Amino acid sequence: MSRSGYSDDCDQWQLIRYRGAVASAFRGKRGQSFLKETLAALDALPVKRLVANELAAPDLISCSHWGIHEGESVCAIGAVGRSRGIDMAKLDPEDAEAVAGTFGIAEAMAREIVYENDEYSRSETPEARYARVRAWVVGQIIPTTARGTER
Template identity: 55%
Template sequence: MSRSGYSDDYDWLNLWRGAVERSIRGKRGQTALQELAAALDAMTEKTLAAESLVTEDGEFCTLGVLGQARGLNMKPLDPEDWDAVAKAFNMAPAMVREIVYENDEVLDDYKWVDVEIYGPVRPYERHIRSVRIAIPEEVLGPQRWQRMRQWVESNLVKEAK
């Protein structure tokens, strides 16, 4: 299971999506997103980690960036205990899980590359194969930052004039 706790069980999906939308559109959610946008923009090195709030190298995931901006001590927090994380961040558990999902699981950490095979091949085999190649974290981190910054911006409610 992932850090977000999401699974392939779709029985709860409609109710859950409603809870996520309400938590994001609510006052606490919008305040958190505004703080998060400012914290992401203030980062000197615009890269995000996955799978933990803060890595041993001092890199943060999206929630970790918010926690650092708020001055939270994230060391005692279990990143997979979304209820404890939600309480520490004063956010709805649905919003915490959605941010973790968007940070950790939406971006592919590999790519498929076609390679041509030379030499004898059986007639029913293709001469071109696709192989899976891992994308290094040095490339994924900045991509993750860019994607999460866009996600935050797309979920901010714009004031009507």
């Protein structure tokens, strides 16, 4: 099973209910706030790349002027963790319930973000994953009108 926990072992009504939970999580106030925070965290990443299958992974970032520095690549949720200063080494990236609780989002939302980050396109570079996931996050944010109400 994948980190998102998604499988093909559900009947039509289970799938309908689950997709409803995902939609509700994304359009709610808490979900929209997290999506906006995710976008800001992605934009703040020093290196525009995302890893799959982990919240954070150590890597080496080459800097031509200063030499090689150890860095840490993250997934989309891991970008928020980095911006919040969360020690992601203490989190099991396979435990969607614990990840959702740590980040204050619905479990269905955590699983959907993980699916987009990890499984949507398995044959892409970390830089391409970053661009695709960032565009997807932007697409999930509900625009507000000038009066501040959601459309």
